[in-house]
Amino acid sequence: MASSMNASAESTRNETEERLLDAALTLFASKGFAATSVREIIEATGVTRPVLYYYCDSKQDLFERVVRWKHDDAYKELDATISATRGVANRLQAIIRGTFAFCAADPRVPQLMFQTSFGPVVSELAEFLQAIAEIRFGIVANVMLEAIDSGELHGGDAHSLALLFCSIMDHHANALSRMPNPEHKLTPELADALVDAFLYGVSTGRRKTPQIPETL
Amino acid sequence: MASSMNASAESTRNETEERLLDAALTLFASKGFAATSVREIIEATGVTRPVLYYYCDSKQDLFERVVRWKHDDAYKELDATISATRGVANRLQAIIRGTFAFCAADPRVPQLMFQTSFGPVVSELAEFLQAIAEIRFGIVANVMLEAIDSGELHGGDAHSLALLFCSIMDHHANALSRMPNPEHKLTPELADALVDAFLYGVSTGRRKTPQIPETL
DNA sequence: ACACTTACTTAACGATCGGTAGGTTTCGTC
């Protein structure tokens, strides 16, 4: 006892609250919303149940805070790198490198994030998660739009190309973060190679322009 | 009642059992394993709870049967089309067209299938689902291996290229099957365009060969 | 007539779920 001489007290967030969020992140990321009980979360944190409800309104509220917490970090970084970069190749490289670095640093993040877009629908959370996902997608779609307008890209509309690029990026981030040592797999080298594959394809044969139909 | 004069009575499967599996598919696909209760399943089927346990050992057993049921259908079709086709472009086209058609015919299938690989880990099911996923991936990886050996593809090893292709195919199948009217979106035209994008890229600029590092 | 299987029923089991009422300690402020 009396061990928590925490000098920082950064922002208004308590140390207990932080541990609660962190434990919730771990469990929600690996087991999902429905399969994770508040009892598991409080046991992992080392507090009693009313403490959790002292900091959060409900299990759902806790989940949303965990998602927003990590998503906001990722989103800010992404937005900053894009406005500091010119040219579609460089921008896509920045996006995917940043995403990989973020996911490699904490594999729980992609595991949480992607289960919300690929996993089962949690009806209470659907609206909230939809909005979160659209922010991210919108950023990429904007990059594509500018690149089409400037003649750097072709083969589909901005939405289709964004979906294609996010396919590649997200699927790799997701799949590799679930394997052992994701930090050795989600490398800048892989990121760059995937951008090249997106831009130039992997065929040895003569070039041909894809015509992706509008998906929206 | 008495409306279901189903002539087939195929195999040994009872009509009640079939309805049970179908209701389970609907619910597991949309809400996931943990969030779906056996009570919901039996209510949707219109039977009592012991009937479910008459046909299945447990909730887990029911889930595995539902997954195997649909997966086996998809897998057989896939395997057949590949061995009947030559050349990587044609084979990939056959794979993705078949997958899209299968997903468009019943959007519950991809929703169930992908939540098992991208969704939260259900520890009791992890091993079973891992094996299922590897069958599918292995088929694609084999196609890539042959195409690399024959000099049709470059830019990475078979495993990496399979991961890249599955990224594109699976993500589109998943995302579009969750939108309204998936049957109008998961079209052969989209399938073909995605194969082209995989092979030739979407850049207007000069060609360049990607070098995807090994991810395994 | 009897046994046996198939396809169900009603009624309940213990365990766990999310959430809370109400009391206690700690601590800065006046």
Add this chain to the structure above:
DNA sequence: GACGAAACCTACCGATCGTTAAGTAAGTGT
């Protein structure tokens, strides 16, 4: 040293969970 807010506790709530015991009605073979 009185006082309220913040941070926590014990103990319990009703609801729902997966699962089962025990019984029944209808057919089927002998």
